[in-house]
Amino acid sequence: MFPKRVASLQPSGIRELFETAPADAINLGLGEPDIQPPREMIEAFKDALDRGMNKYGPSAGIMKLRGAIAENLKSYRKDVAAENIIITAGATEGMRIACETIMGEGDEALVPNPGFIIYGPDVALAGGRPVEYSLTMDNDFAPDPDEIQSLITPKTQAIVVNSPSNPTGAVYSKDVIKAICDIATDRDLYILSDEVYHNFVYEGEHTSFARYHDDTIIVNSFSKSLAATGWRIGYVATSKEIVEHLAKVQYYTLACPPTATQYAILEGMKIRKKFRAEMLSEFRKRRDLALSMLSKISSFTTPPVKGAFYVFPRYAQELRSEDFAVALLKAGVICAPGATFGTLGEGHLRFSYANSQENIARALDIVREVADRL
Numbered sequence: 001m002f003p004k005r006v007a008s009l010q011p012s013g014i015r016e017l018f019e020t021a022p023a024d025a026i027n028l029g030l031g032e033p034d035i036q037p038p039r040e041m042i043e044a045f046k047d048a049l050d051r052g053m054n055k056y057g058p059s060a061g062i063m064k065l066r067g068a069i070a071e072n073l074k075s076y077r078k079d080v081a082a083e084n085i086i087i088t089a090g091a092t093e094g095m096r097i098a099c100e101t102i103m104g105e106g107d108e109a110l111v112p113n114p115g116f117i118i119y120g121p122d123v124a125l126a127g128g129r130p131v132e133y134s135l136t137m138d139n140d141f142a143p144d145p146d147e148i149q150s151l152i153t154p155k156t157q158a159i160v161v162n163s164p165s166n167p168t169g170a171v172y173s174k175d176v177i178k179a180i181c182d183i184a185t186d187r188d189l190y191i192l193s194d195e196v197y198h199n200f201v202y203e204g205e206h207t208s209f210a211r212y213h214d215d216t217i218i219v220n221s222f223s224k225s226l227a228a229t230g231w232r233i234g235y236v237a238t239s240k241e242i243v244e245h246l247a248k249v250q251y252y253t254l255a256c257p258p259t260a261t262q263y264a265i266l267e268g269m270k271i272r273k274k275f276r277a278e279m280l281s282e283f284r285k286r287r288d289l290a291l292s293m294l295s296k297i298s299s300f301t302t303p304p305v306k307g308a309f310y311v312f313p314r315y316a317q318e319l320r321s322e323d324f325a326v327a328l329l330k331a332g333v334i335c336a337p338g339a340t341f342g343t344l345g346e347g348h349l350r351f352s353y354a355n356s357q358e359n360i361a362r363a364l365d366i367v368r369e370v371a372d373r374l
């Protein structure tokens with residue numbers, strides 16, 4: 001018998017589905033850029049290995065990288081320093097240790113439904129209880145401040161937010177962000193803000209929750225922004241006090257983030273603006289193509305998306321999203337069933353456009369044929 005907190009964990013539905021896919025299926029299920037990291041960064045990695053960066057480093061990460069990230073974040077807040085940053089093994093580990101650090105036994109955290117799959121389990125593994133708030137298409141997939149207010153109890157410790165969002169592609173307006181921040185300030189709550197898609201905003205600029213709420217814990221990573229998901233480097237940015245506690249928890253989880261990789265990411269950061277501009281311009285074209293093709297499927301309603309690299313149409317067929325996704329898989333297209341991301345994701349499919357324009361066009365032609373048949 002395993003303890004409930006472990007036994008109740010579900011394997012990722014998306015991964016299970018991928019494993020049964022035919023070899024020639026077109027993958028619109030990807031949660032990562034389909035391009036390689038910048039060449040300069042790969043060279044810097046090899047160089048770091050040659051220079052002997054093969055040993056343990058500090059638990060909170062190397063100071064140079066912490067400092068470079070802090071410099072970047074000054075566009076959100078002038079008072080950010082290296083000590084406000086801890087380097088993590090991606091946002092996944094960052095979110096996990098953040099929950100471990102701030103959640104007490106039985107505390108509650110508000111988590112999005114539909115939302116990225118790790119939040120609920122992270123809260124539960126830390127001994128807390130996830131309480132879901134709704135993201136609906138009718139509200140542009142943005143949190144409703146009134147609902148958030150109504151879910152807060154004396155046990156609430158944090159609100160988990162994710163903008164730009166996976167799976168919906170929504171980017172919250174400044175007004176929504178301010179409203180959530182006002183509630184958190186008023187009720188003395190942390191905001192745990194997953195900002196891994198901060199570089200993928202197609203209209204306007206990314207707004208961080210940290211701009212309007214002091215007790216914000218930003219969880220971010222280089223997985224998407226430098227197309228380096230396999231490198232497992234991310235960071236958490238928050239108060240110096242919380243960073244000190246995070247570093248202790250991280251020590252017992254990971255000892256330290258990988259050393260050579262951090263030096264390589266430091267080089268990657270120097271060219272990140274150029275890398276980002278090129279990636280964003282290509283992804284914008286893909287988004288426009290995906291939206292235009294999905295708009296021609298009569299049984300789909302596809303809201304506009306402003307960020308990340310996902311579209312999240314609702315379909316009219318009386319069919320579970322998993323069955324719809326399996327039908328698409330048999331026809332040669334991989335996507336993620338909406339229900340993977342929570343009960344309110346049912347009736348939706350998530351298509352990632354982290355694939356070539358040619359593949360997106362071919363895949364969405366197949367999706368249209370299948371949808372018209374079902």
Ligand SMILES: Cc1ncc(COP(=O)(O)O)c(C=O)c1O
Pocket residue numbers: 031089090091092093116162165166194196220221222223229233234
């Ligand atoms: C919203 C969101 N947060 C976090 C992650 C995990 O990112 P990382 O590779 O940095 O662990 C993902 C990956 O798909 C994601 O979509």
